[in-house]
Amino acid sequence: MxxxxxxxxxxxxxxxxxxxxxxxxxxxxxxxxxxxxxxxxxxxxxxxxxxxxxxxxxxxxxxxxxxxxxxxxxxxxxxxxxxxxxxxxxxxxxxxxxxxxxxxxxxxxxxxxxxxxxxxxxxxxxxxxxxxxxxxxxxxxxxxxxxxxxxxxxxxxxxxxxxxxxxxxxxxxxxxxxxxxxxxxxxxxxxxxxxxxxxxxxxxxxxxxxxxxxxxxxxxxxxxxERVAVMYAGQIVETGPTRDVIRRPAHPYTLGLKNALPRLGSRDEPIAIPGGPPDLVDPPPGCRFAARCPFALPLCRSEPPQLATVAPGRRARCHRAAEIDALAPLAALPQTWDALREGPG
Structure with a gap:
C-alpha cells in the first residue's frame, strides 16, 4: 500500500x-x-x-x-x-x-x-x-x-x-x-x-x-x-474506541460482558448473561440477542436492528441504543438478569 x-x-x-x-x-x-x-x-x-x-x-x-x-x-x-x-x-x-x-x-x-x-x-x-x-x-x-x-x-x-x-x-x-x-x-x-x-x-x-x-x-x-468490535451470533453488535465502548456501552450484550468481568476491589460477584446464543440454522427473525436481553421489546423480536451510528466513531445494533444511558444502571443489577432465568421477559 x-x-x-x-x-x-x-x-x-x-x-x-x-x-x-x-x-x-x-x-x-x-x-x-x-x-x-x-x-x-x-x-x-x-x-x-x-x-x-x-x-x-x-x-x-x-x-x-x-x-x-x-x-x-x-x-x-x-x-x-x-x-x-x-x-x-x-x-x-x-x-x-x-x-x-x-x-x-x-x-x-x-x-x-x-x-x-x-x-x-x-x-x-x-x-x-x-x-x-x-x-x-x-x-x-x-x-x-x-x-x-x-x-x-x-x-x-x-x-x-x-x-x-x-x-x-x-x-x-x-x-x-x-x-x-x-x-x-x-x-x-x-x-x-x-x-x-x-x-x-x-x-x-x-x-x-x-x-x-x-x-x-x-x-x-x-x-x-485502540478499537473493539463486539460479536454476537455471527453479527457485529457494537464497534468503537475501546475505552469509550467499555466506559459507556451502547448495546445490552456489551453491558452484559462488562458485568461478567471481575472488578478489583469489589466484593460483588460477576453477573453472567443467562441462556445461550440462538440456533444459527434457524436464527430468530428480529434481534439475535432478544431472547437473552432484559430490555427487549416486541419490536426487537420481530424487526432486526441495523448497525447504526450512535456517536462519532461508534456504531451499535440495537433498537434501544438511544436509551442505553437509562438502561445501564438497571443492567448492573443481578435481579435484572435473574428475571430472564425464569423465561424471556
Whole structure:
C-alpha cells in the first residue's frame, strides 16, 4: 500500500458466510462490516461460537470444506479477496496476511524441527537460499525471545510459551502488514501471557503491522487495542474506541460482558448473561440477542436492528441504543438478569 494511500488496510463489507450441516446452512457470519487501518489494533470479543474465529479464517482464506461465503467483500490493500483466485489468495497468505493460531502445539508439525517449519514459510514466498532462510529463522526466534540455537529443537522440546513465540516468529517471517491473532495466549498462564503481549507490542512498534485480535478476555483488549468490535451470533453488535465502548456501552450484550468481568476491589460477584446464543440454522427473525436481553421489546423480536451510528466513531445494533444511558444502571443489577432465568421477559 502506498504511503499516501488513505484506504483502510482491511475493509469488510456485507460479509455473510455459512456452514453446511445436516439440518441446513448455519449462518455463521451475517452482514459483517469492519475496517482496520494501517498500524492499528482491533480487538474482536464475544462468547464462544459467535463467529470470531470463522471471521479470521474467512479473511485468511482457510475456511473448512463445509463453509462458504454467501455475500459481501473482503478488501485487503484495496484488492478484493472474495473474488481472488486460489493462486492470488496463496500469494497474500503469510506474505500479506498471517495468523497466530490458538494452539501452537497443534499448529506445529511434531516431527519437524521448529526452525525448519519457519524456514519453509520463507522459502515458499522468497527467492532465497536455504542457508539464508535458516539465518532469517534464527533472527526471528531471537526477536521473539527464543534462543536462536533452539531452532534445531522439536516442538515437544519447547514450553507452551516458547511454542507460542515460535508461532509468532513464523507469522512475522515475511513481515506482513496484517497479523490475525486467534486467542493467542489462551492456554498460557497470566505471567507468560503478559510477556508475549509485551513482545507483540514491541514488535509492532518495530515492524508496523496491524493486529486483529480475537479473545474472550476483555482486559486484554483494553490493554492492547485502540478499537473493539463486539460479536454476537455471527453479527457485529457494537464497534468503537475501546475505552469509550467499555466506559459507556451502547448495546445490552456489551453491558452484559462488562458485568461478567471481575472488578478489583469489589466484593460483588460477576453477573453472567443467562441462556445461550440462538440456533444459527434457524436464527430468530428480529434481534439475535432478544431472547437473552432484559430490555427487549416486541419490536426487537420481530424487526432486526441495523448497525447504526450512535456517536462519532461508534456504531451499535440495537433498537434501544438511544436509551442505553437509562438502561445501564438497571443492567448492573443481578435481579435484572435473574428475571430472564425464569423465561424471556
Amino acid at each position: 502506498p504511503a499516501n494511500d488513505t484506504r483502510p488496510l482491511l475493509s469488510i463489507a456485507g460479509l455473510s458466510a455459512s456452514y453446511g450441516t445436516p439440518r441446513g446452512p448455519a449462518s455463521a457470519l451475517a452482514q459483517i462490516d469492519l475496517e482496520l487501518g494501517k498500524g492499528e489494533n482491533l480487538g474482536l470479543i464475544g462468547e464462544s461460537g459467535c463467529g470470531k474465529s470463522t471471521l479470521l479464517k474467512t479473511v485468511m482464506g482457510v475456511m473448512p470444506g463445509n463453509a462458504r461465503i454467501d455475500a459481501g467483500h473482503i478488501a485487503f490493500q484495496g484488492r478484493d479477496l472474495v473474488s481472488a483466485s486460489p493462486e492470488q489468495r496463496r500469494a497474500v497468505r503469510w506474505a500479506g496476511i498471517s495468523m497466530v493460531t490458538q494452539s501452537a502445539l497443534n499448529a506445529l508439525n511434531p516431527v519437524l524441527r521448529v526452525g525448519d517449519q519457519i524456514a519453509e514459510a520463507i522459502l515458499a514466498h522468497r527467492q532465497v537460499s536455504r542457508a539464508e532462510a535458516w539465518r532469517r529463522t534464527q533472527e526471528l526466534l531471537a526477536m521473539v525471545g527464543v534462543a536462536p540455537e533452539r531452532a534445531r529443537d522439536y516442538p515437544h522440546q519447547f514450553s507452551g510459551g516458547m511454542r507460542q513465540r515460535a508461532i509468532i516468529a513464523m507469522a512475522l517471517a515475511l513481515e506482513p502488514p496484517l497479523v490475525l491473532a486467534d486467542e493467542p495466549t489462551t492456554a498460557l498462564d497470566v505471567v507468560v501471557q503478559d510477556q508475549i503481549f509485551r513482545s507483540l507490542r514491541e514488535l509492532q512498534q518495530r515492524l508496523g503491522f496491524s493486529l486483529l485480535l480475537v479473545t474472550h478476555d476483555l482486559a486484554l483488549v483494553i490493554e492492547n487495542c
